[in-house]
Amino acid sequence: LILMKIVGIISELELDNIGYIFPAAMAPMLIRILLNERFAFILTIILAACGSIIFHDEIAGSINVEIAIYILFSGTAGILLLTNRNRRSNILQTGFYVSIINVFIIFFLLFLGNGQLTKIEYVYYLTFAFVSGLLSAILTIGLLPFFEAGFGILSTLKLIELSNPNHPLLKKILMEAPGTYHHSVMVANLAESACEAVGANGLLARVGCYYHDIGKTRRPQFFIENQMNIENPHNHLSPESSRDIIIAHAKDGAEMLKKHKLPKEIVDIAEQHHGTTLLKYFYYKAKEENEGINEADFRYPGPKPQTKEAAIISIADSVEAAVRSMSRPTLEQIKEVIQSIVQDRLQDDQLNECDITLKELEVIKKTFCETLNGIFHSRIEYPNSK
Missing domain, CATH: 1.10.1760 (Arp2/3 complex 21 kDa subunit ARPC3)
Incomplete structure (x- = not known):
């Protein structure tokens, strides 16, 4: 005017x-x-x-x-x-x-x-x-x-700028925790395709995935994807110490993102991608030593996912890690893993605070299956040439 x-x-x-x-x-x-x-x-x-x-x-x-x-x-x-x-x-x-x-x-x-x-x-x-x-x-x-x-508007152009691999935080992940960087890219592919399938913001999900595990750069060797040719340091720690290190990465990541003035939507994804889920491995390990252990002590502090994008990233994060740990996964095995993880999230009330529907979850599961099957599809083994 x-x-x-x-x-x-x-x-x-x-x-x-x-x-x-x-x-x-x-x-x-x-x-x-x-x-x-x-x-x-x-x-x-x-x-x-x-x-x-x-x-x-x-x-x-x-x-x-x-x-x-x-x-x-x-x-x-x-x-x-x-x-x-x-x-x-x-x-x-x-x-x-x-x-x-x-x-x-x-x-x-x-x-x-x-x-x-x-x-x-x-x-x-x-x-x-x-x-x-x-x-x-x-x-x-x-x-x-x-x-x-x-x-404080997060535009598409801003998201494109944040997805640039030359961003200081992305370079930090790549240099200090290369396994985490690769994991984040794989999760980004899953989350983006699922978000677009249900009408959520696929680009926000992709960029959020790139940064969601930035907190792991504080102690990269304590996360399995970065443990290349080294002994697992958790073998020498108590379950309680291991719990504190693993749980801290969500909070540490949010603090690092705030320090670098990244948009609130990206910070929220880093904070919420584990919700209040249970660290099952270390919980059951601690329970073997002490039957009276409190389950709440081995849960992430949250908050639970508040948006569709955060919920989809939360599921994609677990799905990618689970499928990656399998040797030569078949389509049926991938379907079973995805179904199990989604069901676990529902029963654990992790999706209660976002506006995702059961119909959308079915679409998300189907999209995950198609994407993972494309990544882990079986290849023809050629005989060794003599």
Whole structure:
């Protein structure tokens, strides 16, 4: 609205129809990226109404219908053409397409108006229309980081940036806990495909998986995926000490993510991906030594998963670890493991605080089976050449 008012003031300096240079697609594209299409369409209608009043051609009490149509169609084009929000280059591409559409809108309005214009006026009109689309894209890219930071909005573009392997925390996992890094990538593949199958945010799940075990970098050798050619250090520790080390990785991870100012959604996934599940191995080991041991002492502190993405990651994390530990798993064995883990989560009330349904769980199990079967499919063994 401020930009619109500035352009409106400039138009009073005897620059006819400079209102067409207003970046009509900027606000709709920003809202499309940061929120959703519905709010973007509502905003486009509001801007068109405001524009018709501000650019009233100095006639008191009148409205400019032409500029309202121009803003409405230009903004709508920006929303519809911004199909892939994952790359900033797509915003520039959308801006270019909006410029072309703006030119067609101008021709359409001039044709309907049947006005007599000089060649220089045609040039002005077309230049304003073309600049409007490009300006919309440039301002969208420029303003996006301010809105993301100011309102704490986790946009698709921000998630893409966080998925960059050169991020300091991802490099830390890769260098200090390579087994955990590989595990996280595998879990990300599972979680993303399952989230997309049930309409959840697949990209958020993928990026959340990359960071969910960052806490393991504090003591990487105490986690089995990083124990390559070394003795398991838990063999020399009491069950209680092992419990404290394993449980601490969720809290440690959340603290590290907060310290590096990662979005709250990513921090929540790191905190919630184990919920309040029981460390069964160390619990039963401790119970052999002391029958009066309290089960609650061997549970993660939680909280339980609060979103579909966190719940799916929680299941995918256990499924990947279980299947990876099997030698040459068949499709039936994979199905049994997935069914067992999901059933265990349900019986343990781990999914009670998120809005996931039983129907969605069936879709998730099927998706996990398909993805894991593709990863662990049997290969033909060729005889050794002599």
